[in-house]
Amino acid sequence: MSPFDVHAVRADFPIFARQVNGYPLAYLDSASTAQKPRAVIDSMVQLYETSYANVHRGVYTLGQESTALYEAARETVRAFLGASSTREIIFTRDATEALNLVAYSYGRANLGPGDVIVSTELEHHSNLVPWQVLARETGATLRFIHIDDHGSLMLEELDEIAAAGNVKLLAVVDQSNSLGTRVPVRTLADWVHGQGGVLVVDGAQSAPHRPIDVGALGADFFAFSGHKLCGPSGAGGLYGRRELLEAMPPFLTGGEMIRSVRLERTSWNELPWKFEAGTPAIAEVIGMGAAIEYLTRIGLDAIHEHEAGITRYCLERLDEVPGVRVLGPEDPAERGGVVSFTLEGVHPHDVAEILDSVAVCVRAGHHCTQPVMERLGVPATTRASFYLYTLPEEIDRLVEGLHRVRRTFRL
Amino acid sequence: MDDLYRDHILDHYKDPRNYGPMDDPDVSAEGQNPLCGDQLSIDLKVHDGTIADIRFHGRGCAISQAATSMLTEMVMGRPVDEVAALGREDIVEEVGIPLSPVRLKCALLGLGTLKVALHRHLGTPLPEGWAGMDEVDWR
Numbered sequence: 001m002s003p004f005d006v007h008a009v010r011a012d013f014p015i016f017a018r019q020v021n022g023y024p025l026a027y028l029d030s031a032s033t034a035q036k037p038r039a040v041i042d043s044m045v046q047l048y049e050t051s052y053a054n055v056h057r058g059v060y061t062l063g064q065e066s067t068a069l070y071e072a073a074r075e076t077v078r079a080f081l082g083a084s085s086t087r088e089i090i091f092t093r094d095a096t097e098a099l100n101l102v103a104y105s106y107g108r109a110n111l112g113p114g115d116v117i118v119s120t121e122l123e124h125h126s127n128l129v130p131w132q133v134l135a136r137e138t139g140a141t142l143r144f145i146h147i148d149d150h151g152s153l154m155l156e157e158l159d160e161i162a163a164a165g166n167v168k169l170l171a172v173v174d175q176s177n178s179l180g181t182r183v184p185v186r187t188l189a190d191w192v193h194g195q196g197g198v199l200v201v202d203g204a205q206s207a208p209h210r211p212i213d214v215g216a217l218g219a220d221f222f223a224f225s226g227h228k229l230c231g232p233s234g235a236g237g238l239y240g241r242r243e244l245l246e247a248m249p250p251f252l253t254g255g256e257m258i259r260s261v262r263l264e265r266t267s268w269n270e271l272p273w274k275f276e277a278g279t280p281a282i283a284e285v286i287g288m289g290a291a292i293e294y295l296t297r298i299g300l301d302a303i304h305e306h307e308a309g310i311t312r313y314c315l316e317r318l319d320e321v322p323g324v325r326v327l328g329p330e331d332p333a334e335r336g337g338v339v340s341f342t343l344e345g346v347h348p349h350d351v352a353e354i355l356d357s358v359a360v361c362v363r364a365g366h367h368c369t370q371p372v373m374e375r376l377g378v379p380a381t382t383r384a385s386f387y388l389y390t391l392p393e394e395i396d397r398l399v400e401g402l403h404r405v406r407r408t409f410r411l
Numbered sequence: 412m413d414d415l416y417r418d419h420i421l422d423h424y425k426d427p428r429n430y431g432p433m434d435d436p437d438v439s440a441e442g443q444n445p446l447c448g449d450q451l452s453i454d455l456k457v458h459d460g461t462i463a464d465i466r467f468h469g470r471g472c473a474i475s476q477a478a479t480s481m482l483t484e485m486v487m488g489r490p491v492d493e494v495a496a497l498g499r500e501d502i503v504e505e506v507g508i509p510l511s512p513v514r515l516k517c518a519l520l521g522l523g524t525l526k527v528a529l530h531r532h533l534g535t536p537l538p539e540g541w542a543g544m545d546e547v548d549w550r
């Protein structure tokens with residue numbers, strides 16, 4: 001069923017040796033954060049044990065080695081995203097910081113009263129709140145593409161937004177973290193470029209799970225988090241189209257991002273360092289590079305295919321559980337490896353608690369997408385999400401766990 | 412886990428006491444648990460310094476719903492100032508199950524919301540340690 005040996009992949013992840021409450025771990029929360037393969041852990045340990053020093057500063061051997069590893073990770077990310085130059089790859093803490101960088105730096109320099117920022121009802125709070133703040137501060141207007149009952153964007157609303165004019169920026173998620181909905185980003189890219197605006201893509205949930213080519217996608221900016229693609233927390237990145245980045249003022253200022261400083265004025269460093277003030281997350285960036293190399297060796301297409309199989313199986317099996325309502329797209333082709341559901345008569349929080357007692361790890365809550373929950377009329381959902389290491393047996397355990405939940409609640 | 416979902420918890424969850432909206436309350440408050448997106452409303456009637464009637468409604472997990480249901484039974488007919496002084500331990504004892512830090516928040520949602528209502532009624536500030544239970548400040 002799977003295009004690679006999932007058990008061999010699992011053997012690469014030390015955490016799967018762990019038991020919880022006497023059961024082997026069924027980790028179904030990778031949309032929140034992914035587990036780490038040995039290669040990633042080793043890359044960081046090795047750095048600290050053999051080469052660690054600050055980057056871009058030391059003339060001594062360690063500094064040069066650290067810098068070389070750090071910059072090699074930039075090349076790895078460039079290739080991973082299909083960008084044309086490493087100057088277009090900025091390391092950030094995570095997707096949240098990458099999106100804030102665009103909102104602060106690009107947004108404040110390019111938007112003003114009367115301009116329109118478009119976003120969607122599907123967004124993670126990280127790709128919503130920065131635009132709310134930007135709109136408030138610049139006097140721009142924020143408009144939304146809403147979702148239908150299945151969590152798909154109602155693209156017919158674009159005409160009305162276009163008719164009102166002045167669209168300067170569209171910020172959209174590539175794949176929804178709460179429903180798994182895959183968004184037709186290419187269509188939106190053509191639309192916003194036709195309006196004379198730029199496209200900001202939140203790739204936090206897509207970059208870990210399928211091949212990305214920022215050019216083919218039409219993204220002017222693309223944000224992602226390393227920790228969701230098997231890298232350590234604390235490192236992520238932003239792709240930005242070079243002309244846009246060149247023209248943007250810096251985001252954070254201080255050391256590293258400067259060329260020359262006088263007491264009263266400073267000239268900025270060149271790309272990408274102009275946007276990397278201070279000492280970066282050196283080991284984390286190197287670990288993220290190791291994670292991307294690991295995923296690339298297995299193949300993003302293969303990972304995607306594996307997850308699609310698991311997702312189909314999960315949807316099928318959940319169908320057997322009385323009272324389960326699956327949210328999100330009906331067509332599995334429109335869904336990434338995420339299944340959000342409710343169980344009638346039991347709050348998601350209680351579902352997750354009882355599943356934890358048999359070591360099935362799922363997320364319960366609003367998943368940082370409160371507007372989605374409100375639109376679909378649920379306070380929260382239980383979410384199972386998958387990755388390259390997910391086994392069909394773990395779906396079976398999820399389903400058994402849900403029967404246990406129903407028994408506990410005497411349903 | 413089996414400790415958590417004991418009969419009395421499930422009983423209050425499935426058949427909450429004093430549940431539903433109230434006509435013409437003297438004072439009301441809403442609480443939320445940002446972790447779960449749960450929402451709770453509590454309405455009160457106050458006569459001569461005692462809680463003459465209390466009702467709650469909203470959506471939440473078994474622990475928050477059951478704890479709030481028990482709380483309403485616990486405070487009905489009692490003096491407002493006495494109830495306003497209830498502590499966390501009072502509700503934890505009433506709920507009577509072991510609570511992890513996360514579930515403690517669920518169990519305390521009702522009491523926190525009730526405190527907001529009572530202090531609003533008394534015109535006194537919310538005591539330290541209960542701040543944040545107050546209603547959402549939309550920014």
Ligand SMILES: Cc1ncc(COP(=O)(O)O)c(C=O)c1O
Binds near residue numbers: 096126175176205
């Ligand atoms: C779609 C989406 N956008 C943004 C984020 C924010 O990611 P981070 O917290 O790593 O910045 C997440 C994380 O859950 C996400 O799923």
